[in-house]
Amino acid sequence: MQPLSSVQYQFPLQSLNTFGIAAHAHAYLRVTNTEQLIGVYADAHWRALPRLVLGGGSNVLLTGDFSGLVLHLALEGKQVVGGNETHHFVRAAAGENWHAFVQWTLAQGLGGLENLSLIPGTVGASPIQNIGAYGLEIKDVLHCVTVFDPRDGITRTMNAAACGFAYRDSVFKREAGRDLVILDVTFALPRSWQPNLRYAELAQAVAEQGYAVPTAQQVADTVIAIRRRKLPDPAVIGNAGSFFKNPVVSRAQCAALLERFPALVHHAQPDGSEKLAAGWLIDQCGWKGRNLGAAGVYPKQALVLVNNGGATGAEVVALAQAIQADVMAKYGVALEAEPVFV
Incomplete structure (x- = not known):
């Protein structure tokens, strides 16, 4: 050929x-x-x-x-493809812009994705990372994905369980599914929509807007305002969003850290573990707003590494490794990078 x-x-x-x-x-x-x-x-x-x-x-x-x-x-296309008694099913091709797709669902009168507004990237990438923000993750709304399997040349459908979702993780990041190419994603959006305000910062911001019972669009607008206030626009300052995962530690390790650092930011998990705030750890190590070459830590959010202009991949890696070393030295906690290094 x-x-x-x-x-x-x-x-x-x-x-x-x-x-x-x-x-x-x-x-x-x-x-x-x-x-x-x-x-x-x-x-x-x-x-x-x-x-x-x-x-x-x-x-x-x-x-x-x-x-x-x-x-x-760059596969394109989106449509409502049916549903059942409890959910509408909405499908989008992998190349569709994620934020534009979320806004499109809201324009159709369909709530459910609004908490994930303004996340950069495409629809096809969303299950790989199991993207999440403000109390919602892709695993909570995904119905199925269509994938191309290069090992046998067959296109097949995988349900949510087959995706093996975990915190910022899925089968698509592991050996078993790393070669699969996502072609489209189908989401299950609730017919009886209720605002998801489990995330305290979002709930407070919605309340400050004076919304007694916010619409899905109002929740989306609030999320967009929060993100724009806290995070840099990649079109202006190069970045990949949150660079590190929030580390999960045992309850015992968290308790030991709290004895030494009473202000430690932590959140109890359903399995008894504790999730720490990576941004807080990085900030406490003095990295917020610091640069290493042309790479730096965003002054408004220590979890975001930025390209201040002309940074090389090697400079970003060096900065990330310096941060990881300092957090490990001070807290004994390993930070794991979210982006894939190529």
Whole structure:
């Protein structure tokens, strides 16, 4: 089989990652239909090269040029596809912009995704990371995903249980599902919608707006206002959102830390463990607003690492490692990065 004619070579990736890291791909293909995927994986030439599936580039850190083929998923389309007695089912293609899709569901009069407003990235990437914010995670609203399996060339459907969701994790980040390419995602949105105000900061902000019983759009608008106040716009300052996961420790370890650090921010989990606030740990180690080369920690939110202009992937990695070392030295807690290093 001849190489696909639409493949481009030495393709610049700076505009395709929200960190704004300058890097090039040996080969690049903008994927607008599944036939292109089938063609790539049926071709021995392309199968022999490393492959990187890229959506919105909001959860990736490019540490250098990519020597293989970048498959940029640009599949489009969204629709209400039915439902059952309790839920509406809404499907979106993997290449749809996540925030635009959330806003579209609200325009259809469908609540359920509003707490995840303004999260950068694409619909297809949302289950991989099990994205979450303000008391909601993808696992809470996902019905099923359609995936292309390059191992046998078959397209299949996976339900939520098969996705193996955990905190900022899924089967798609593990060996068993790492090669699966998500084509579209179907969400189950409640017919009897109620605002999800379990997250204290959101509940307080909604109350301050004077909403006795907020609409889904009002909750979304409140979330958007909070995020814009706290987080940098990737179009202005390169970043990948929260760079570290909030570490989960045992109750005993948390108790020991509280004896030494009474102000420690922690949240009890259903399984008896305790989730610590990574941003607080980083801030207490003095990193908020500090720079290392052209990479830095955002002055308004210590959980966000930023590209102040011209930062390399290596500089961001060095900054992340310095932060991890300081948090470990002071608290004995390991911080795990959220973005995928490539």
